[in-house]
Amino acid sequence: MSNSKGQFITVEGTEGVGKSTNMAFVKNWLEAKGHEVIHTREPGGTPLAEEIRELLLNKREEMVDSHTELLLMFAARCQHVYQKIQPALEQGTWVLCDRFTDASFAYQGAGRGLGFEKLKELETWSLQGFKPDLTLLLDLPVEVGLERAKKRGPVDRFETEKVEFFTRVRDGYLAIAEDESERMKVIDATGSIEQxxxxxEKTLAAFYHKVMMP
Ligand SMILES: Nc1ncnc2c1ncn2[C@@H]1O[C@H](COP(=O)(O)OP(=O)(O)OP(=O)(O)O)[C@@H](O)[C@H]1O
Ligand SMILES: [Mg+2]
Structure with a gap:
């Protein structure tokens, strides 16, 4: 099994839906199948990309232009993909990532209103068609997620946005899920952590069956 390529799985969703909470569960499930798994996050994942993360998430006086935000996200992503994710996959390691390009489509494309077309061009140019093999979209009414995130601790620059912004982000994610239903699976995140x-688990098992026993 170590000679075959690893699979790239991402976890997406708006603020506080439970992405970070469920990373360990997904990682353990895959490891129990006998795979080497690394988990990582965006923006970030390498020292340089984590520095860009700080630039992006820190609250600041200066207005951050949407294009600047988008390009910084992709600058961090290129570093992450080419220095860390692709080399790991080549070695047969599975990679689990907390947010990826879909987050740029949802936040900058839908949330900030830059549109999906520009984003697709940038994705093609910078990542040359590199996409996750499976994306788990945790979906929750935005107010519930924001409440959960607020209870967790201090908010970052994105979390200070209004509910309308996150509603556009959520709708952006759901539009991608409809377009790419094979890759992106919607998980109802309203229930308990166990639910x-x-x-x-069901979604992972179905994916696993598809890629390992085609
Ligand atoms: N199913 C759930 N029911 C109730 N609370 C939950 C559930 N899942 C996670 N939480 C709690 O909600 C808060 C937010 O969860 P978490 O940090 O995993 O979200 P996130 O999607 O990673 O958020 P962010 O987008 O801000 O990174 C945490 O305090 C977590 O313990
Ligand atoms: Mg998180």
Whole structure:
């Protein structure tokens, strides 16, 4: 099994839907199947990309232009993909990532209103068609997620946005899920952690069956 390429799995969703909470569950499930798994996150994942993350998430006086935000996200992503994710996959390691390009489509494309077309061009140019093999979209009414995130601790620059912004982000994610239903699976995140993980397990098992026993 170590000679075959690893699979790239991403976890997506708006603020506080439970992405970070469920990363360990997904990683353990894959490791129990006998795979080497690394988990990582975006923006970030390498020292340089983590520095860009700081630039992006820190609250600041200066207005951050949407294009600047988008290009910084992709600058961090290129570093992450070419220095870390692709080399790991080549070695047969499975990679699990907390947010990826779909987040740029949802936040900058839909949330900030830059549109999907520009984003697709940038994705093609910078990542040359590199996409996750499976994306788990945790979906939750935005108010519930924001409440959960607020309870967790201090908010970052994105979390200070209004509910309307996150509603556009959520709708952006759901539009991608409709377009790419083979790759992106919607998980209802309204229930308890156990209920969410039950759905995650079902989705992972179906994906696993498809890629390992085609
Ligand atoms: N199913 C659930 N029910 C209730 N609370 C939950 C559930 N899942 C996660 N939480 C709690 O909600 C908060 C947000 O979860 P988490 O940090 O995993 O979200 P996230 O999607 O990673 O958020 P962010 O987008 O801000 O990174 C945490 O305090 C977590 O313990
Ligand atoms: Mg998180």
């Amino acid at each position: 969410v993980q039950e759905q995650l």
